[in-house]
Amino acid sequence: MPLKIIKLAFPAETKLSVTPSVGRFFYETKETAPGGTTLQIDVSEFLDDTGENASEFPELNLDNSYFHVFINGVLQMEDNFAYTSGGKDIGNLMMLVPEGSEVASNVPIILEIVNFDPSSKNIAE
Template identity: 45%
Template sequence: MPLQIMKLAITADSTIGTFPTVERFFNEAEAQVVGEGTLTIAVDDFWTDTGADATTLPELVADNSYINVYVNGVLQMDDLIAYTPGGTGVGQLVISVPADSTIEASSPIVLVVTNFAPTSDTTIIT
């Protein structure tokens, strides 16, 4: 018999689900912020999708989450953002405004928090 690569006779079927949970929080800048400056928004200064006052900013699931911040409809760079999850008196969003930049008064600020609860199921058939 000639040389050959020996293989296992195995097949596998996998099902993977991502199951995202998306939470959106809204704010309007109360005053103009000129760079170099910061805009700090406490959790209780945000509104939820229903228009109710926010009471908590969600924890980020390790390796399965991300946030996006929009100022006046424009996605902002990650290094300008500091996010602290938590309830009233704890949770906040801090936006660093670089030199030569401005956040105008009444600009909408939108925080989008996405957490994933991934699942996987693999069936191995021998």
């Protein structure tokens, strides 16, 4: 008799859950940032959703996160920004102001950070 591979077969279901975590941070420029300059805003200069000074930026989960920057309510291109997570001495948002542009004083800048926490559970029936 030839050899056989015996395979167990039983029904199973996988439940997938994705939980978003959203953080929004608010800043108002203090002076005009002309084109060709880099504007660095430290985490402690931002306000959080409660109106308190932010103490730390969340770390971005690899392949499960993104951040958006809005200037005066307008979504900006990602390549103009660098985001560094961490506490008051580390976390910051750096913005390269392109030539021919400027960011005026008293303009709101909003940083939105979204992390996703996916999980799965196998349920055998």
